[in-house]
Amino acid sequence: MIKQHRTVLIVDDFLPDREVYRRYLQADLEYEYTILEAPSAEDGLILCGVQPVDGILLDFSLPDLDGLEFLAALKKKQVSNCPPVIMITGQGNEIVAAKAIKNGAEDYLVKNQITPPLLQLAVGSAIASCKLQQQLQQRIEQEKIVSKIAQQIRQSLNLEEVLQTTVTQVRQFLQTDRVIIFQLEPDGIGKAIVESVGSPWRSLVSASFYDSCFVERYIEAYRQGQISTKADIHNCGADECYIQQLTEFQVRACLVAPLIQSDQLWGLLIAHHCSSPRPWQELEIDLIRQLSTQISIAIAQSELYQKVQSELTQRQQVEVELNESEAGLRLALEAAQMGTWNWNILTGQIQWSANMEALFGLQPGEFDGSYEMFASRLHLEDRDRVLQAIKQSVATGTEYNIEFRVVYPNGQTRWAQSKGQVFYNETGQPVRMAGVDLDISKSKQLQEDKEVLLRREQVARAEAEAANHSKDEFLAVVSHELRSPLNAILGWARLLRTRELDKETTNRALETIERNTQTQVQLIEDLLDVSRMIRGDLQLTMAPVNLAAAIEDTISNMSLVAEAKQIQLSSTINISCQILGDLNRLQQIITNLLTNAIKFTPAGGKVEICLQKYNSCAQIQVIDTGIGISHEFLPHIFDRFRRAGSSTERSTDGLGLGLAIVSQLTRLHGGTVTASSPGVGQGSTFSVLLPIFEPIISSSSPEISPEMVEKLPLTDIRILVVDDEVDSLELLTFALAESGAIIKPVSCAEEALEVIEQFEPDILISDLAMPQADGYTLLGRVREIKRVGKIPAIALSAFAKEADIKKSLEAGFALHLTKPIAPIELVKAISEVLIEAKAVTSL
Ligand code: ADP
Numbered sequence: 001m002i003k004q005h006r007t008v009l010i011v012d013d014f015l016p017d018r019e020v021y022r023r024y025l026q027a028d029l030e031y032e033y034t035i036l037e038a039p040s041a042e043d044g045l046i047l048c049g050v051q052p053v054d055g056i057l058l059d060f061s062l063p064d065l066d067g068l069e070f071l072a073a074l075k076k077k078q079v080s081n082c083p084p085v086i087m088i089t090g091q092g093n094e095i096v097a098a099k100a101i102k103n104g105a106e107d108y109l110v111k112n113q114i115t116p117p118l119l120q121l122a123v124g125s126a127i128a129s130c131k132l133q134q135q136l137q138q139r140i141e142q143e144k145i146v147s148k149i150a151q152q153i154r155q156s157l158n159l160e161e162v163l164q165t166t167v168t169q170v171r172q173f174l175q176t177d178r179v180i181i182f183q184l185e186p187d188g189i190g191k192a193i194v195e196s197v198g199s200p201w202r203s204l205v206s207a208s209f210y211d212s213c214f215v216e217r218y219i220e221a222y223r224q225g226q227i228s229t230k231a232d233i234h235n236c237g238a239d240e241c242y243i244q245q246l247t248e249f250q251v252r253a254c255l256v257a258p259l260i261q262s263d264q265l266w267g268l269l270i271a272h273h274c275s276s277p278r279p280w281q282e283l284e285i286d287l288i289r290q291l292s293t294q295i296s297i298a299i300a301q302s303e304l305y306q307k308v309q310s311e312l313t314q315r316q317q318v319e320v321e322l323n324e325s326e327a328g329l330r331l332a333l334e335a336a337q338m339g340t341w342n343w344n345i346l347t348g349q350i351q352w353s354a355n356m357e358a359l360f361g362l363q364p365g366e367f368d369g370s371y372e373m374f375a376s377r378l379h380l381e382d383r384d385r386v387l388q389a390i391k392q393s394v395a396t397g398t399e400y401n402i403e404f405r406v407v408y409p410n411g412q413t414r415w416a417q418s419k420g421q422v423f424y425n426e427t428g429q430p431v432r433m434a435g436v437d438l439d440i441s442k443s444k445q446l447q448e449d450k451e452v453l454l455r456r457e458q459v460a461r462a463e464a465e466a467a468n469h470s471k472d473e474f475l476a477v478v479s480h481e482l483r484s485p486l487n488a489i490l491g492w493a494r495l496l497r498t499r500e501l502d503k504e505t506t507n508r509a510l511e512t513i514e515r516n517t518q519t520q521v522q523l524i525e526d527l528l529d530v531s532r533m534i535r536g537d538l539q540l541t542m543a544p545v546n547l548a549a550a551i552e553d554t555i556s557n558m559s560l561v562a563e564a565k566q567i568q569l570s571s572t573i574n575i576s577c578q579i580l581g582d583l584n585r586l587q588q589i590i591t592n593l594l595t596n597a598i599k600f601t602p603a604g605g606k607v608e609i610c611l612q613k614y615n616s617c618a619q620i621q622v623i624d625t626g627i628g629i630s631h632e633f634l635p636h637i638f639d640r641f642r643r644a645g646s647s648t649e650r651s652t653d654g655l656g657l658g659l660a661i662v663s664q665l666t667r668l669h670g671g672t673v674t675a676s677s678p679g680v681g682q683g684s685t686f687s688v689l690l691p692i693f694e695p696i697i698s699s700s701s702p703e704i705s706p707e708m709v710e711k712l713p714l715t716d717i718r719i720l721v722v723d724d725e726v727d728s729l730e731l732l733t734f735a736l737a738e739s740g741a742i743i744k745p746v747s748c749a750e751e752a753l754e755v756i757e758q759f760e761p762d763i764l765i766s767d768l769a770m771p772q773a774d775g776y777t778l779l780g781r782v783r784e785i786k787r788v789g790k791i792p793a794i795a796l797s798a799f800a801k802e803a804d805i806k807k808s809l810e811a812g813f814a815l816h817l818t819k820p821i822a823p824i825e826l827v828k829a830i831s832e833v834l835i836e837a838k839a840v841t842s843l
Contacts, residue, residue, distance in 0.1 A: 003032040007052065008123060010037050011044035011070070012059035012088070017111075021057055024116035025123065041065035045073055053083045055127045057119075058105075060089045060096055067096070071103045084130035086122050088114070106130060135283065142287045145169050150294050159302035160194065166291060167196040170271060174255075174284055177201045177274040181259070181295065183267040188215035190267070201250055201274045213241035222258035223265045227289055230254050232277030253278035255285065257292035261299050269295060337439035341420070343371070345394065345430050350374055359416060359439055361408030379405035379413060386418075394422050394430045403440065415444040473641070477655055481523055485516030521820060526657045528800055530640060533664045539802045540582035540668055544693055547618050548573045550583060551611055554590040558598065566603040569594070574612040580693040581669045589665050589673075592658040593622040593686050600684070601626030617671065617689040629677035629684050637675050638663040666690070714827060715740030717834065720761035722752045722778065723796070724770045728819065732765065732796075735823030736830075749773035753781055756788050763834060764793040768808060776811045783812060792837040794829060796821065 008025060012018045018037050025033045036051065038044035041062045047053070056074075060067035067087050074082070084106035089097050097108040106126035109118065149169060153162050163181050171179040178201050180192040188210060195205035217239055221228065230236045231253050233246050246254065253273040259266045269292045271284075339356030343349075349369045357367050360377045367373060378386050382404035393400040400420040405413050420435025492509040495501065501509065532538040555571050562569035579586075590609070597607040605625040612619050629637060633644045643656040659675075666673040671690035677683065719741045723729040726747070733745045744759045746752045748770055756764075764782060768775035775795055783789045795808040800818040808816040814833045817826065 003030060005034070006031045006054045006123070006127065007034040007036065008055050008057060009044060009047055009053045009083070010035060010057045011041060011062065012037075012057070013039050013063050014059070015039070017059065017088075021114075021119060024114070024119040027116045028120045031120075031124070041070045041073070044070065045077060048074065048083065049077060055106075055123050055130075056083050056085045057123070058085050058087055060087055060093070060100070067100055067105070068103050071100065071105060075104060082130075084126040086126050138281075138283050141173060142283060142290075145173050145287065146290045146294065149291060150297075153294055153298040153301065157302060157305045159298060162298045162302075163194040163295065164196075166269075166295060167194050170269075170287070170291060171196040171198070173287065174271050176271050176278070178204070178251075178270075178272040180204055180270050180272070181267060182270055184219075184265055186264075188212075188219065193267075201272075204249060211242075211245050213239055213245065218242065219265070222256070222268060225258055225260055227258070227285060227292075228254070228256045229280045229285060231279040235277070250274045252276055253280070255280045255288055257288045259292055259296050259299065261296055261303075266296070266299055339437050340434070341437060342432065342434040344432055345422075356437060359414070359437055360406050361410070361412065361414070377406050379407050381405070390433070393420065394433065397422055397424070400433070400435060414439060415441045471641075477641075477643075478523075478527070481655055482520060485519045488516045489513050517820070523655065525800075526655065526661060529661050529664075530657050532802060533661070537802050538664065538668065539806075540585055542580050542582060544578045545581045545583045545586055546576070547579055547586070547620070547690070548576050548611055550586050551590055551609060551620065554587050554594065555609065558591065558594050561595075562598050562607065565598055565601075567598050567601055568606045569598070570606070570608045572608065572610040572612075574610065575618065577613070577618050578693045579618055579669070579690045581690070585665050586669070586690075589662050589688060590620065590622075592662045593620075593688070596658060597622050597624035597626065597684070597686075600624065613692070614689060616692055618692050620688040620690070622686045623683070624685075625683040628680045628682040629675060630680050634675060634677065638673070662686075662688075714830060717741045717763065717830070718759065718761045719743050719763050719765060719830070720752060720756060720759055721745045721765045722747070722749065722770070722775070723767040724748055725767070728767070731823075732826070735826065738823070739827045741830075749775075749778035749781070752778055753785075756782060757785060760788060761791055763830060763837075764791055765796055765830070766793060768795050768797040768799060768804075775813075776808070779812050792833050794833055796826075 010018050010021050012021070018039075022033075022035045022037075025031075025035065036047050036053065038047055041064045044056070044058070048056070058067055058070055062070065065073065067089075071085060074085070085100075085104065087097060087100040087105040087108040088111055089100070089108055090111055093110075097110075100108055106129060107122050109122055149162070149166050152165055156162055167179040167181060171177075178195065178197040180195045180197075182190050183193050184190045189208055190210070191208045192204040192206065195203060197203050197205075218228070230238065233243050233251060233253065238246075249272065251272045251274060253276075255271040257269045259269060269288060271280075271288065337355070337359065339359045340353040341356055342351040344351075348371055350367075350371060351369065352367050354364060357364055360367070360374075362377075375383060375387060386402055386404045389400055389402045392398065400418065400422070403415065403417045406416050407413055417438045417440045418435060419438075420433055422430050423432040423434070425431050489512075492513050496506065496509055529538065551571060551573065555569065559569055594607065594609065601607055601624045607622065607624045607626075610619075610621045610623070612621075630644065633642075636642045638659050639656075640660040641656040642660075663673050666688050669690055671688060673686065673688045676685050676687070714736065717740070719736055721729060721732050721736070721743055723732065723745075724747050729745050729747060733743050737743050744755060744761065746755060749766075750773065752764075752766070764779070766775040766778055770778075773781075775797070779793055782791070782793070792814045793812065795811075795813040795816045796819060797804065797808070797816065798819045805816040814837065815829055817829055821829075
């Protein structure tokens with residue numbers, strides 16, 4: 001039988017006693033004793049510190065300390081696994097023994113009563129009792145750790161914190177060098193996630209490891225939940241590769257428990273002893289087992305918590321997103337002026353989003369959710385259509401999409417577009433209809449505006465096309481009208497040049513040429529007038545005009561034309577009145593009306609002109625028995641370039657300008673002109689109304705009588721005529737010479753200036769546009785010459801615009817005459833200018 005071993009320290013100053021105790025103990029058959037001896041308390045305490053001792057035999061009376069003092073010193077020294085003390089006292093000294101027990105002694109023996117079995121029993125039971133106490137103490141410690149960690153697991157959801165506390169507590173409890181928790185991935189790669197390590201040992205935390213030897217040979221046992229203990233890695237039969245790995249980690253002994261999570265190996269709880277081999281106690285293994293269970297709970301709890309936490313975060317995120325998207329939707333709905341609606345078909349209740357009420361012109365909360373209220377807001381003309389569309393959607397399941405008008409309580413109408421869908425239950429019964437309404441008033445308005453614009457554009461285009469057409473027509477007419485007289489002029493001119501014509505034919509030829517030229521001049525005058533009218537440049541020289549005289553004058557001019565066409569031309573003058581106007585322009589009005597009347601009245605017809613009073617106006621009426629005017633054409637008769645019928649069926653000459661000029665001139669005189677006709681073939685009447693002028697008699701203006709004009713012939717009148725156009729100069733010289741005047745024709749301003757002082761003219765007649773110095777310059781220079789500077793001057797120019805006339809009058813010409821001018825007119829104008837000049841100088 002192998003004896004178990006015990007080490008006992010005997011502290012006694014009396015050697016023979018020590019010998020006795022040694023002998024007694026060594027006589028034990030069950031135990032083999034190592035006996036340590038100390039002759040003093042001090043020696044005993046030293047020995048306890050250096051060597052593990054299982055029990056102490058202590059003599060109470062020592063030379064240096066008594067037994068109680070030794071006990072106190074031993075306690076103070078905190079010797080590891082503090083050995084039990086058996087106090088040996090003298091006989092009759094039980095009080096001392098009791099005191100010793102109170103102060104920590106395990107037992108006591110009385111000297112002289114000690115026998116070998118008694119001593120062996122006392123030492124054996126003291127050691128056993130002490131060991132039991134120590135184990136109990138360790139168990140309590142272990143329970144404390146386990147419950148502390150379990151409590152922390154219950155209280156904390158922070159896994160890392162729990163694991164960190166675990167490794168710290170375990171290392172402290174095991175009094176070992178390193179405790180780690182190793183997490184394993186399914187592929188065998190592991191990582192120490194928490195660690196408690198004493199110096200000088202290497203830290204393994206955070207590094208990742210993969211040991212194929214471990215994975216292949218050892219991991220399976222852990223998967224099955226087995227705990228592994230190795231008291232000395234060099235002496236445990238482990239594989240060399242595994243030993244090598246552990247040596248690298250400085251491990252000498254290890255205790256490893258698997259951490260199982262949902263039947264999977266999650267990781268390992270590992271205690272390493274590095275300094276020396278270590279046989280692991282049952283208690284320690286048990287602690288590790290218990291803690292691995294607790295850690296598994298903590299891991300499960302933490303993973304659950306993290307899952308819940310991430311679900312919660314996810315849900316919060318979803319909620320935030322939902323809120324955001326709801327807010328976004330609300331904003332979008334508002335921005336788009338859109339509302340959503342939801343009609344519970346079973347209960348009949350309608351739910352509207354806030355902006356639906358705005359869309360229907362209602363205050364927030366005003367909508368009562370009834371179908372009737374919704375229907376009552378629809379425009380009367382649209383209501384049936386909308387309700388019918390809803391009915392149809394419910395009945396057939398087709399998409400509801402309709403535009404309608406909504407009438408606001410204030411009567412305002414808005415356009416809405418509604419889109420919706422019907423939802424059915426499993427039995428096919430319609431239960432719900434939902435959709436959106438959109439305010440489309442703006443787009444409707446835009447659409448309407450667009451249509452108006454389109455219509456306008458079409459009208460404008462049609463007008464432009466018509467204008468273009470009339471322009472083409474006008475150009476055709478103008479060219480025709482200009483060419484027709486030219487034909488006659490050219491034809492007769494050629495004949496005159498190439499043949500010897502008799503006097504009568506020659507006269508007829510010249511007459512034709514003159515008449516046609518006159519027609520062309522008139523055409524050009526009309527065109528210029530229209531052009532002035534368009535530019536707003538047509539100006540009148542206003543003076544009191546005797547309307548009756550003007551009419552008589554015109555009639556006498558026209559009588560030949562009427563006669564030639566066998567038209568009876570008559571006049572009825574009922575009043576004698578003056579109007580304020582431009583005589584020439586007034587005569588132009590009358591001429592145009594009479595020309596038309598004669599032109600559009602067939603031979604044998606009648607044309608009558610009447611002057612009468614009409615309210616405060618003078619009314620001139622030109623009445624004919626001619627072709628009349630259709631009702632369709634009558635409203636356009638005063639438009640420019642308008643002629644009844646098309647240009648291709650031209651029955652008469654004309655540009656369609658005469659009446660436009662009449663209308664404009666009448667307006668400029670403050671009057672009106674109207675046309676009337678009972679119809680085609682029934683004659684026409686044109687009526688001009690002009691305001692009558694009440695003259696204010698003035699004594700300052702010199703009166704020029706026609707007699708004065710006749711008494712002053714051009715005989716001996718010295719006229720300096722300047723014109724760079726030879727033909728024109730020749731014609732002027734000839735015509736004026738015939739009137740008895742003395743002419744000095746020159747072809748430029750310089751020449752005129754050269755001769756003027758010597759010639760001493762009574763009047764200067766000058767062209768305006770001339771090379772080098774023009775007419776204005778000439779007059780300016782003439783005015784500087786003392787002797788002749790004050791002579792009157794007449795401008796004779798092809799420039800016929802109002803502005804040209806104005807310019808020459810401002811430059812100092814007494815009159816502006818436009819080329820071509822009939823000689824008789826020129827003579828008349830010269831006479832008038834001379835008379836006026838004379839009148840002014842005589843004032
Ligand atoms: P035109 O020079 O072409 O005659 P007007 O402006 O004087 O131009 O006249 C325009 C159109 O009005 C004429 O072409 C003709 O169709 C119609 N018209 C003018 N006067 C009369 C009238 N007295 N009787 C019938 N139609 C007339």
